[in-house]
Amino acid sequence: MLMLVGSFLVSAGLSGCPGFGDEVGPVSDVPELPEWNRDVSPLMERYCTECHGVPATQGAPGFFRLDECENVDGLSGAKALAQRNSVRTADIKTMPPASFTFQPSEIERQIFRQWYITGAPCTGAGKLPDGQTNNQTNNQTTPTNNQTTSTTNNMTTITGAPFTAVAGILANGCGLSSCHATGNGGFTITTNSTVEEARTALAGKVATSGIPFVVPSNPEGSRIFQTMSSNRVGERMPPTGNLPEAQIDAVRTWILSGAPYQ
DSSP states (O other), X not given: OHHHHHHHHHHHHHHTSTTTTOOOOOOOOOOSSOBIIIIIHHHHHHHTTTTSSSSOOTTOOSSBOSSOSSOBTTBBOTTTTHHHHHIIIIISOOSXXXXXXXXXXXXXXXXXXXXXXXXXXXXXXOOOOTTOOHHHHHHSOHHHHHHHHHHHHHTTTOOSSHHHHHHHHHHHHHOOTTTGGGTGGGOOOOTTOOHHHXXXXXXXXXXXXXXXXXXXXXXGGOHHHHXXXXXXXXXXXXXXXXXXXXHHHHHHHHHHTTOOOO
């Protein structure tokens, strides 16, 4: 009898330890309409909130948190970061970092994207774009999907020809007297720079890091986009906080389209 009780206790103890029966099972499908509590929050907890919680750790910026859907305590929540999270998790796959122990499956990455596409709802289900099915959404090529999303989001916030908008973003976001007005990082631009001066600052130039400022059709290989979209303190530009999402998307769309300077 004692032996049986002991065996039971050992069995019960093992069943509650990681690696002995309580692992989170793999996600097998992308829900058409992902919900925060059911589908997204568990993934955030598994892959994101160790760094992007309160307090932020591992050099993660402290101006947003991914353990909450809505904005809270003056910080942006996951809904406000849904587009960026979709790009970094599902498209360029830089989050979670490659050094992180646990990496999401491709299906899990697509859940982040699908949640964003359907409106990033915090309560209940969102809504698919008109005339679009789940399969259509998930089978789009990455550049096309990103470019379409960026164009849609930027139409109400950025006007003018593509490079006209980009030149204004760089002048206002980078050209402060204490920043690139003095040529920091090998990039020189002021808040009063003209479109032609912005073109000269970018075209054919290489940052002190050795990475080109702009690689046409390759935002992730372009130093300008790398720094303005980075979550790493010390690399992110401007250093006081991220540019608005619409502006970052405008730069990405411009580079994706071949970085035309017209």
